[in-house]
Amino acid sequence: MASASVSPPAIVPVPREPANETAEPEELAHPVLRLLVARGRLPAERARELEETARTETEPLVVLAVRRGGIEPGLWAEAAAELFGIARARAEDLPEAPVLGETISPRFLRRVRAAPIAFDDERIRVALADPADEAALKAIALATDRAVEPVVAALDELEAVLARWFERGPEAMRRLVSDLEHHETEERDELERLIDSAREAPVVRLVNQILGDALALGASDIHIEPFPDRLRVRYRVHGRLREILSPPVRYAAAIVSRIKILAKLDIAERRLPQDGRARLELEGRTVDLRVATAPSVHGESLVIRLLDSDRRGASLDEIGLAPELVARFDRILRSPYGMLLVTGPTGSGKTTTLYAALRRLDRTALKVVSVEDPVEYQIEGVTQIQVRPEIGLDFARVLRSVVRHDPDVIMVGETRDPETAEISVHAALTGHLVLSTLHTNSAAGAVARLLDMGVEPYLLASVLRAVVGQRLVGVLCPHCREPCEAGPMERDLLARAGMLGCAPRLFRAPGCPRCGGLGIVGRIGIFELLEVDDRIRELVRDRAPTQAVHAAAVAAGMQTMLRDGIGKALSGLTTLAEVARVTEDW
Numbered sequence: 001m002a003s004a005s006v007s008p009p010a011i012v013p014v015p016r017e018p019a020n021e022t023a024e025p026e027e028l029a030h031p032v033l034r035l036l037v038a039r040g041r042l043p044a045e046r047a048r049e050l051e052e053t054a055r056t057e058t059e060p061l062v063v064l065a066v067r068r069g070g071i072e073p074g075l076w077a078e079a080a081a082e083l084f085g086i087a088r089a090r091a092e093d094l095p096e097a098p099v100l101g102e103t104i105s106p107r108f109l110r111r112v113r114a115a116p117i118a119f120d121d122e123r124i125r126v127a128l129a130d131p132a133d134e135a136a137l138k139a140i141a142l143a144t145d146r147a148v149e150p151v152v153a154a155l156d157e158l159e160a161v162l163a164r165w166f167e168r169g170p171e172a173m174r175r176l177v178s179d180l181e182h183h184e185t186e187e188r189d190e191l192e193r194l195i196d197s198a199r200e201a202p203v204v205r206l207v208n209q210i211l212g213d214a215l216a217l218g219a220s221d222i223h224i225e226p227f228p229d230r231l232r233v234r235y236r237v238h239g240r241l242r243e244i245l246s247p248p249v250r251y252a253a254a255i256v257s258r259i260k261i262l263a264k265l266d267i268a269e270r271r272l273p274q275d276g277r278a279r280l281e282l283e284g285r286t287v288d289l290r291v292a293t294a295p296s297v298h299g300e301s302l303v304i305r306l307l308d309s310d311r312r313g314a315s316l317d318e319i320g321l322a323p324e325l326v327a328r329f330d331r332i333l334r335s336p337y338g339m340l341l342v343t344g345p346t347g348s349g350k351t352t353t354l355y356a357a358l359r360r361l362d363r364t365a366l367k368v369v370s371v372e373d374p375v376e377y378q379i380e381g382v383t384q385i386q387v388r389p390e391i392g393l394d395f396a397r398v399l400r401s402v403v404r405h406d407p408d409v410i411m412v413g414e415t416r417d418p419e420t421a422e423i424s425v426h427a428a429l430t431g432h433l434v435l436s437t438l439h440t441n442s443a444a445g446a447v448a449r450l451l452d453m454g455v456e457p458y459l460l461a462s463v464l465r466a467v468v469g470q471r472l473v474g475v476l477c478p479h480c481r482e483p484c485e486a487g488p489m490e491r492d493l494l495a496r497a498g499m500l501g502c503a504p505r506l507f508r509a510p511g512c513p514r515c516g517g518l519g520i521v522g523r524i525g526i527f528e529l530l531e532v533d534d535r536i537r538e539l540v541r542d543r544a545p546t547q548a549v550h551a552a553a554v555a556a557g558m559q560t561m562l563r564d565g566i567g568k569a570l571s572g573l574t575t576l577a578e579v580a581r582v583t584e585d586w
Contacts, residue, residue, distance in 0.1 A: 011149055013084035013131050030061055031132060032080050041079075042071060060113060062130040066155050073129075073154035080131055080152045089117065089127040089153040094161040096513050100124075104143050106166040112136040113158050115165075122146060127153040163216065206247065207258045208282075211289075213244065214306055215282050217516075220347070221306065224259075226252045226299035238474055238520045239347070249298075256293070256300045263291035270300055277374070288374065307376050316356045319349065320525035320568070328529060329468075333360060338465035339428040341415075343440040348582075349472050349525055350437040351376060354411055357435060358382055361409060370411035371398045387413075395420040403427050412436035421453040428463035442561075443469035443530035444550035447540055461540040467530045469561055471582035472523040473574045476507055477515035481572060484508045490576040497562050507572040524573060526565035526582070530558055 015031040028034045028047055036042040042065075050069050054061040065071045081088040098106075100116050109115060113129035114136055124146040128136065131150045141148045210233060214222050219235035226232075230246040247255065257267045263276030278289040290305040316326045332340055340357070342350045355377070361368055363381030370379075373387045373395070385402070387393055395412060396419040402410060403423075415421050415436045428434040440449050446467045450460055486494070486504045494500040509519030530536070530553045539549050554560065565579030 011137070011147055013086055013150055015083045015132075031083055032076060032130070033061075033065070035079050035083050036071065036075075039079075041075065042069060058111075060111075060130055060133065062113065062155055073156045077129070077152050077154040084131050084150075084152070086131060087151040089151045091154075091157040091160070093117065094127060094153065094157065096164075098165045100144070104140060106162075108139070110162050110166065112139075113155060113162070114140065115153070115158055115161055116140070116144075117151075119144070119146060123149050125149045125151060127151050127158060129153060129155040129158050163212075203251070203254045203258050206251075207255060207262075210244075210255075211280070211287075211304075211306075212282055214304075215285070215287060215308070217242075218522075219306060222302075222304040224252075224256065224302040224304075226296065226301065228298055231255065238518070238523050239472060240474075240518070240520070242518075252299050256302055259291060259302055259304065260293065263289065265291065265293065271295055288376075290374065307374065314352060314356060316353070316360065319352060319356060321353075321527055322564070325527060325529050328466075328531065329357065330360060332466045332531070333357060333433070335433055335465055337428055337431045337433055337463070339424065339434045339436070339463045340466050340468070341436055341438055341446050341464070342468045342470065343438045343443055343446050344470045345439060345441070347472070348470055349523075350470065351413065353468060353470060353525070354413075354435050354437065355379060358409075358411060366408040367406060368409045368411070369402050369405060369407045370413070371395055371402060372411070372413035382411075396423055399423045399427065403430070403432070407432060409433045409435065414438075415450075415453075418453040418455075421450055421455050425450075425455050425459050425463055429459060434463075440469075442546070442550060443467040443528050443558075444546045444553060445469075447549050448546050451540075451543060457541045457543055461532075461537040464532045464540065466532060469528045469530070470525045471561055471565075473526055473565060473568070473578040473582055474520035475522040475524050475573055476509040476575065477512060477519050477521045479514045480512035480519060481507050481509045486576075489580065493562075493576050493580055494566065497566055499563065499566050504570065506569060506576060508575060524568065526561045526568060526579065528553075528558055528561045528564065531556070 028037065028044075029051060033042065033047045033051065037044045037047050046069055050061065050064050053068070054064055057064060062076060065076060066073050077088055080086075094115060095117055098116070099119060104116065112133055114133075115127045116124055117127050118125040124140065124144050126137070126140055126148050128150055129152070131152050137148050137150060210222060214235050217235055217237050219237045221236040223234040223236070223241065224231065225234075226249055229249060231249045231252040232243060232246050234241045234243045236242075260267045260274070260276070262278040262280070264278070265274045265276040272295070274293045276291045278291065280287050280289065285308060288307040290307065292303045294301050316329060317323065321329065342353050344350050358368060358370070358379055367383075368381065369383045369385065371385050371387060375384045375386045378384060385398055387395055387398055395414070395416065399410070399412065399420065400423060410424075410427055410432050412420065412424055412434065413436075415424060415438055424434050424436055438446050438449055440446050444467070447460065447464070451457060484506050486506050490504070490506060491500060494504060509515070511517035511519040515521050532540075533556055535552050535556065536549060539552060562579065562583045565574070565583060566576065568574050569576045569579055
């Protein structure tokens with residue numbers, strides 16, 4: 001960077017006079033607030049309160065307007081772009097990595113919500129949440145010895161890119177591990193030292209970093225596993241485990257202890273498995289943690305399940321259910337009584353499907369009660385009850401109470417034991433619609449599973465309305481997805497399904513920066529819907545094997561998970577390798 005005795009000035013944007021607007025309240029100092037008030041997007045009194053608060057707060061006014069004033073980040077950005085006559089930078093315009101490294105203090109950029117996005121010898125383009133921040137513009141000009149060209153970006157998109165640059169991933173983890181390397185502790189009694197080290201700032205920051213990174217990546221689980229020479233930390237993202245930078249193994253006890261303290265577990269007990277829970281505020285979101293510990297040869301191993309309580313649940317079509325299946329699903333949900341089951345292995349999205357089904361019900365006209373372990377996220381209009389086995393409040397006990405509360409629809413998070421199965425079947429028999437999940441390999445396998453639990457065949461035949469079988473497959477990244485030829489494995493799979501065409505068109509995704517090199521950007525369900533007709537009822541009463549029930553369902557028109565998955569692969573949503581991976585039983 002060339003030196004200069006006097007830094008070039010920032011290009012400070014001057015607000016334009018908005019045309020055809022109602023009179024602006026002159027007492028407001030900030031031009032964007034004045035414009036929003038003039039357009040009726042923000043009450044004048046609320047705007048004055050925000051400006052008054054900003055005088056004593058360390059957060060910028062734009063942050064207060066979004067967080068406390070209820071202004072959408074995009075609305076503020078659009079207003080600022082129009083008012084100052086500058087460009088609006090979208091999320092895709094923001095670089096994957098900082099263009100100047102850490103030439104400008106990351107702490108300063110995070111504080112003023114600014115991100116340099118391009119530069120040459122004379123100018124630097126900077127995306128700001130609030131382009132009216134003259135002090136920030138002048139400070140960046142001074143630090144870079146360049147004239148600053150401001151553009152405006154939505155606050156949430158800007159904060160996301162700053163977190164990606166400076167607060168997430170391997171570099172941030174290395175900085176925190178470095179902090180640990182230089183943090184000295186006194187020699188004390190082992191347990192006291194463990195408690196103290198777990199509460200020391202570097203360990204707290206490192207654990208928060210691990211949790212925050214996992215949330216930012218959309219991870220469902222965090223695996224922390226000690227080995228002789230390292231502490232392996234992996235995230236399960238889109239069903240796959242990804243390893244991140246591993247802290248030195250000597251910090252394993254402190255890290256594990258910190259997480260056990262959060263989950264209210266006994267940190268002195270390291271010989272027996274423990275289970276605990278915690279609720280934290282991370283990245284402005286409420287996150288529930290389910291923590292399970294297990295003793296291993298080299299120390300305690302941890303698995304943390306992340307449940308984002310603030311997330312919006314997906315609808316039936318968003319999770320991958322075809323329109324014709326959604327219509328059949330709706331017809332089943334209109335049944336006044338009976339049982340609808342969703343089956344699949346752990347982590348196949350069964351609970352998500354049940355939540356999507358509950359949201360399709362008329363919850364103003366129906367009394368809907370759910371019994372769950374845990375309540376993953378809340379649904380308006382549903383009475384949700386969380387079981388607590390440690391005090392004797394298990395599924396069966398809650399269910400016996402729920403049926404006396406005059407419900408129309410009961411959701412049972414999981415049918416785990418004969419007692420829960422029996423109560424659920426009797427509830428369905430006495431005028432309730434019961435929705436529940438089972439761990440089976442196929443829709444047809446639910447029949448044998450319930451019979452093995454002791455449910456009488458004639459009762460099951462009377463109440464069972466339908467069974468949904470499902471798996472999750474990875475969704476290809478749309479940015480790097482490309483056509484490919486079918487190989488021997490793909491042709492064999494198509495042939496077994498009777499869907500081998502002369503030239504099947506398949507797709508693959510090699511990975512790109514937008515998908516983190518994975519080639520996968522999410523997961524979607526593949527389904528089969530077994531509706532119970534007279535023939536299947538007869539097979540249930542006769543305790544017919546699963547293969548016979550499956551064959552009868554296919555003969556009646558059921559599309560299997562395999563065929564549904566192949567259809568999604570041919571459309572470019574996923575790959576046949578993904579489909580084969582989760583449907584290998586077929």
